[in-house]
Structure formats: structure tokens, C-alpha cells
Amino acid sequence: xxxRTTTLADAQAIFNIQxxxxxxxxxxxxxxxYAKDIAEKFADEERVISKIGRWLSSxxxxxxxWVAKDGDKVIGFARTYRKEDKIMLGAIYVLSExxxxxxxxxxxxxxxxxxxxxxxxxxxxxxxxxxYNNKAIxxxxxxxxxxxxxxxxKFKVGEGKFIxxxxxxxxx
Ligand SMILES: CC(C)(COP(=O)(O)OP(=O)(O)OC[C@H]1O[C@@H](n2cnc3c(N)ncnc32)[C@H](O)[C@@H]1OP(=O)(O)O)[C@@H](O)C(=O)NCCC(=O)NCCS
Numbered sequence: 001x002x003x004r005t006t007t008l009a010d011a012q013a014i015f016n017i018q019x020x021x022x023x024x025x026x027x028x029x030x031x032x033x034y035a036k037d038i039a040e041k042f043a044d045e046e047r048v049i050s051k052i053g054r055w056l057s058s059x060x061x062x063x064x065x066w067v068a069k070d071g072d073k074v075i076g077f078a079r080t081y082r083k084e085d086k087i088m089l090g091a092i093y094v095l096s097e098x099x100x101x102x103x104x105x106x107x108x109x110x111x112x113x114x115x116x117x118x119x120x121x122x123x124x125x126x127x128x129x130x131x132y133n134n135k136a137i138x139x140x141x142x143x144x145x146x147x148x149x150x151x152x153x154k155f156k157v158g159e160g161k162f163i164x165x166x167x168x169x170x171x172x
Pocket of ligand 1: 021022025091092093094095098099100101102103104105106128129130133134135136138139140142
């Protein structure tokens with residue numbers, strides 16, 4: 001398995017991995033979020049890929065993505081960016097058949113290394129996670145992130161449909 005920084009040519013592979021992991025992760029009966037709601041977010045493939053392409057080609061110095069590969073196959077992905085005054089961990093996705101093999105941890109290390117080596121020293125890295133995504137919450141807690149009480153929010157997945165979220169932060 002190899003990890004390298006992203007190029008514009010990774011847009012399609014990132015789309016594929018994002019769609020797969022979202023379909024595995026976000027449907028939740030209790031919150032009325034169904035596979036079809038998630039699938040709809042990816043229905044206009046061309047539009048989503050061009051959106052991915054826009055941030056892959058961003059020249060923002062706080063912004064970076066990585067892909068993990070098994071041979072030619074993209075099996076994981078991570079990205080970090082700045083949102084106002086906060087450095088964000090935007091995403092870490094590992095295909096289900098490659099999970100629990102240390103890949104998520106390696107991708108997270110790349111993000112932390114990248115943000116930590118910059119001159120304008122940062123104090124923390126933030127993320128937003130679905131409150132029912134226990135797998136990810138456990139993964140982030142193991143890495144030292146803490147849940148921020150009172151930071152609950154919503155991520156829109158369709159008309160009147162929301163994934164409930166909470167923020168986590170890691171002091172570095
Ligand atoms: C969360 C995710 C990125 C973790 O990636 P991973 O490659 O499986 O994680 P690692 O193998 O590096 O795990 C590191 C440690 O995190 C913890 N961990 C990982 N998955 C866990 C799980 N399902 N349950 C409990 N702890 C877990 C463990 O302590 C693990 O160490 P161990 O394997 O020695 O027990 C992966 O499950 C994933 O891609 N999920 C779907 C997409 C997603 O929800 N992304 C986060 C969006 S905010």
C-alpha cells in the first residue's frame with residue numbers, strides 16, 4: 001500500500017470511494033436517512049466530479065489531499081483544508097475491505113505532518129462527524145480527538161433530511 005498526494009487525475013477514483021463509503025456509513029433508520037438519499041447526492045456524477053476537481057486543483061497552501069493505493073486501485077483518501085480560522089480534517093475514507101489494517105491511521109499521520117510543518121503554527125485540528133458514526137468516533141478518539149459538547153450541527157442530505165453531526169478536535 002502506498003500513500004501519495006492527490007492530482008487532478010484522482011477525481012474519478014475519489015468520487016468512487018466517497019460514494020461507496022458514504023453508502024456504507026450514512027444510511028440510518030433512526031434519523032430517516034436512507035441509501036436512496038445518499039445515492040441522490042452522487043447521482044449527478046459529472047457535477048460531483050467537477051466539484052472534486054475544483055478543490056484538487058486549488059492552490060490554497062492550507063489545502064492538501066492524499067490517496068492510498070493498492071497497486072492501481074485507490075483504497076483510501078484523506079484531505080485537509082482551512083475554514084475561516086480553523087484547520088479542518090475534511091475527510092478520511094478507507095474502503096471497507098481495507099479497514100482495521102492501520103490505513104486510516106497512516107492517512108491521519110499525513111494530514112498532521114502536513115499541517116504541523118507549516119510556519120504559522122496551528123494549535124488544533126477540527127472535524128465534523130455524524131453522531132451515529134461510532135466507527136469513526138472511536139477511530140478519532142483513539143487518535144486523541146475529543147468530542148466538543150454543544151457543537152452539534154446538521155448536514156443536509158436532501159429536502160428536509162439531515163445527518164446530525166458533532167465536532168471533534170485534536171490539540172497539537
Ligand atoms: C474511520 C476509518 C477512516 C478508520 O480507518 P481504518 O483504516 O479502519 O482505521 P485503522 O485501522 O487505522 O485504525 C486505527 C485504530 O482506530 C480504532 N478503530 C478503527 N476502526 C474502529 C472501529 N470500527 N471500532 C472501534 N475502533 C476502531 C482502533 O483503535 C484502531 O486500532 P486497532 O485496529 O489496533 O484496534 C474507516 O473506518 C472508514 O473509512 N470509515 C468509513 C468512512 C468514514 O466514516 N470516515 C470518517 C468520516 S468523518
